[in-house]
Amino acid sequence: MSSSCGSRPPALRPAGSGTPAYGLSVEEVLELSTLAGARLVAGAGGLDRVVQRLNVMEVPDVLACVKPHELLLTTGYPLRHRPETLGRLVADLDACGLTALAVKPGRYLDRLPDEMLQQADRLDFPLIRLPEDAGFDDILNQVLTGVLNRQAAVLARGEEVHRALIQIVLCGGGLQEVTDEVATLLDAAVAVLDGDGRRLAASGDEALLARLQSALTDVPPAVEGEVPMPEVLPDVPPADVAPVWPTDAAPGEPAPDPAGPVTCDDDPGTGPISVPVVAGGFTYGRMAVAGVAAADVGILERVATVVALVITKQQAVSAVESKYRADFLRDVLTGRSGADEHVIAHSASFGWDLGRSATVVVAALDRGPARGPEERVLQDRLVAAWTSAVRRRDRNAAVAGFSGEVVAVVAADACDVPALAKDAAAVFADQDRTFSTGVSRVAQQPGDLPSAYDQAIRAVRVGRQMNGDGAVVHFDELGVFRLLSLVEDTAELHAFVRETLGELAGDQDPEAVDLRRTLQVLLETNLNVAETARRLHFHYNTLRYRIGKLERLLGPFTDDAHLRLNLTLALHVLRMRGI
Template sequence: MLGLSSLRTARLVAGASGLHRMVRRLNVMEVPDVLPWVKADELILTTGYPLRQLPSSLIGLVGDLDDRGLAAFAIKLARYIDELPADMLAEADRRGFPVILLPEDVGFDDILNQVLTEILSKQAAALAHSDEVHRTIMATVLAGGGLDEVTAKAATLLSQAVVVAIGTEGAILASAGPEGERMSGMAELVKTELPARGVVNLAGGGTAIVVPITAGDFDHGWLLAARRDGMHATDTLTILERAAAAAALTITQKLAVTAVEARYQSDLFRDLVEGRLDDVERVLDQARWFGWKLQASLVLTVTTVQPVPNQSPRSRRDDLERFAAAWRLALEGHIAGAAVVVVSDQVLTLLPVDQPEA
């Protein structure tokens, strides 16, 4: 902003370490009690008129404005206040809160016009960039890409960041990024207590920006962009949010397919157990598709999983599906072709048992 023609002769007198702050709004201080009317990321302008009788209040004002997340404080001296208190400038330097002296020959209308034009231009550019990111990521999904491809596309757009999708149980669902960094950051990311949204510090150094992966009222986990140097690109949040929306779509699609497949498996299981075998070849074909081994002696087991008190039906179903998946995985290494399905509140298993040779 200081490069605009109306502010080119303005002087930064304190808070130089805060020049990176983003200006997204403008405000003019017309009353001493301005705090109820300020907002984060504002550049506040004043002639000092509201403070002319209490210039010492400027010291506390710096802290109050900084605590509310304002971008900077700009004042025009001479007319109502001759100089700024040294304690105020020291406090601004300590906080990294920019204090700017406005040129006497420039009117507020010129500053307001130019700064607002610059803000709107940047917002328009940000919207255009966000739209382009959205199209790029959605093109990946429309081309048949899943969570792995969406994560990889986000990592490509972010260039130097490791992008990780983490499920609600803490498992890494997908990851992509610079090869040298990928594995070294995984354990730390999973162990970190993740916020719903924000920035987390990594134990090995660096930071990660976190956004949730949500679809409606359902949480599917988090998407993170991690950098060892902590130097995240300005569009990191935009890219992550678009990628998280696409990730939620791919996860929802996968869950829908899994639910349909589970329904078919349950129906086939019931047909087998209840002896409804009108078309044996069709049943055998479907069983082979699911990886079940039916051309053997079979043992039926029924497992009941104790419910958690006050558990919602969806949470109960999720617990049963997780148990069934874990049970299925445990069986794979020992009994090939076992059929494991969730029926109502139970997990049913058909175990193929080879007949002993005569």
Template sequence: MRTASTGTLVRGVPVRDVLSLSSLSGAELMAGERGLDRVVQRLNVMEVPDILPWTKPHELLLTTGYPLRETPQSLCDLVTALESRRLAAVGIKLGRYLDELPADMLAAADRVGLPIIRLPDDVAFDDILNQVLTDILNRQAAVLARSEEAHRALVSVVLAGGALEAITDELSRLLGGTVMVTTPDGRLLASSDSRNEDEAARQAAPATRRALFDASGRFRVERFKHGAGALEDPGTGVALVPILAGALDHGRVVLISAGRTLDESDIQVLERAAATAALVITKDLAVAAVESKYQGDFMRDLLAGRAGDPAHTVRHCASLGWAIDRPLIVVVAQLEPGESPDPDSDDLRPAHERFATAWGMVVRERDARAAVVGYSQEVVVVMGASQRTAPGETVRQMVTQVSGDGGGGRRSFSTGVSRVVTDPALLPEAYEQARRAAKVGRQMHGPGGIADFDSLGVYRLLSLVPDSAELTSFMRETLGELASREDEETTDLRTTLEVLLDTNLNVAETARILHFHYNTLRYRIGKLERLLGAFTTDSHLRLNIMLALQVRRMRGL
């Protein structure tokens, strides 16, 4: 069980279960019903006035009221003090030293949620002590036995060569419900139903699904801490345990169980599973690191045109699981420069590793034979071009999945898409197209921009100008005051100019679009010509102005 205030896993017996024991038959809950889920780990007897310094958290405190008989007026303060020490509950016998408890004491107990229990007159303290402590020990023994059974089963799975899917299947058998292994930011790595990775989401009610998963299918790890989580849907239990190996956070083990409340034994089994999963992930990462370096070096040669004979290149890529003898597109996704990691993220891996992992998972859902290689600041994807969906639309869908809803500590990135190529020899050219599209997309739309090379238009030419200062100078000389002033009048004039040029100087259509009177627009055109020159009759000046407006839209100059 987990305490709400600290999030620490606490093993013991809830107060409500203690009240069901035979030794407390006839006990009466006088106040603090809200605290019945507090956990009892130990017991104590208070028969001296200075018991407060000796109380401990999660303790059931028993008393006859003897030390309180002389100062009933201080009982309200005592409740506050016991609550500050995280006491589980107070059991008191009335009639011998105290006939009743003050109303303000009971009100204080209700306010802080500290259960006050009236003990039966005929029960001895040693009977309560023996029975409660026996129940605590029996429960802990059962938890340890279940945890040990799970540990043996999981170790057998790993020794037999089982991967993460085998671990989730075994956990599902042991615990019931759906078990998932995710990345630190919530991307699904394995599920107990390998045939349908969204089964966990479908088992829950729609409102619960939205609480657990975002629109891209990412589990919302940021909403849950170590242990069992609370949902608005009481019929669905959720528990999460991090997968840690030294200082590295490798992900989460998640249990979603409909129809029962998860308890501490479930958490202990998940903790054992997390340790086992860490071994599997660490082994896989070691293998992947070697493969990734080799694949990354070969991809560099391929995109630089140094891979050698085309037939040999196709065969070598096939040995890596890549198919390049088909229509392809190249996608370049670049992390935004200078952006610091999310301080709230628990993932200690380098950002580019998490970034490459996310892209690899999303791309291979669509194309198992695609190449996905991560470098220090960018991920390069070489994938098949769909005949049914435009490349730009496909990539936008993938970007949505990689980005998620912003949870999990992800950083923003810009994405560029090349033209479709049908010859592997054209991949270097396609790579440069994708990189240029990513750069121009960032200039046009800011961080997180997505651009298709074919849709860049004149920006492809402008991006080739190496001297950004020259572009800025051209823009300012051509537009004059319209280049940099941001007052309302200048902004309106700039908008009028852009719409006028877009309509090919159609004054009537421009007036309709801007909701101006025809004469008002003629007046504005005259003012623009006084600022810029006779652009309505000079086609060369008009071309310069249109180019200058495009330069002004570009960022990062």
């Protein structure tokens, strides 16, 4: 007899399916009065298996009729002429997810073969010997009644928990209030994690929370108060870093997959369990629970639905608040917000301090593969990354997402921009796209912020032209590039380069590129031949020969200061990318 049922379902199944909450364990079934004379003859290791339905074996080829979590009753009549197949039957039924097999020997089977008993013990498949006077109708009636009563009790319990949580939501409670109530009702430890495994809320006994630590070891640090969203909304105000448990995972490291229910222990009654938090087809994260009673496991999916409701509500509120903050900051940076006193007072209501000396930082996505609708998601991820990085150093900084960029107004004495950009890049963690960062001079008062904002924008644009994607540039580092960037007619700049450098303007001829490099170093060293020869690793006479060749191509630049200036400007233009 061959199996056509596939592999047996795991012993610990997703919440709400195959748990004792939705049936009776084999051990409980054996305690019923109709099985008073029954004996477990093999498979004692499977007493905790769950019975959710019953079936009677009437035909030899029963595999096509059985279902997982069934208790199968048989007299052995269909196999009376083939007792040698009983050993294989146990393995096939176990592969189909059957819970147990109850046999009433005597009339058609004199005894259960040793091979059958050995297979049952090996697979922890409960094999029950029924007394000769056992009635299948009595067993079916009593076991099914017990299963239905158990399921009714679970549904009533679930309804009770659901009503309690909905009442919290209707009264304005948030994730923390919901997790507090769940931890109390289920006497368990509960943590709600976002899609990256970061904590949003947690409640329960510390010892039980420690069990989650051992089960979920890759959880990265969290910014408390963040709300997971399909499109991360800008400027969600985070608080201190507060992981559920200590962790060494760095920002950007992969978190456990929240895509589906994951159980983390061998005991569904006590082991840590993870349930996805899903709404509208989008997975917002997951809910991890430790210490939940076996009878309450099936309730967790209902709880996860309420958690998703709270998250989507917070998402809607955050969307409105974030837009309001971003609009106000945009008015400040464009000089439309009014007097400094008004700006300072209004910004304080957002937790911002715009009355101090500050620096404006602008970060913008670099050009990359077109992603269509995903571009907005990338922009929102950039906002979230910069918000997290900035707030960890300056809780009173203003951070907002504008179209195509993120803007932060950071205290001048707290503005370590290279470190900020590095932290933001670690959180952003996108392999295909980078961002460039521009930094302004210090603005002493709110009225200076519009000018500082213009400086930061120019630093981003010109810095990217100077250094390529991923540049971090301060406005004061731009030098002459600031002036060159003001020339809007790029064709005129290209013409100037061709007229000034001649044959050295292109990149097609390797010799021309090499000579242009020699010219650049000569100008950087103020025509110091010895220093130029040292930097380029040339012999002194070789460099003198090259200088003569350059003057034949470009003119007597060693004697003409104006020509040297033109050549320097042309080389600067060539360095600017994207013109």
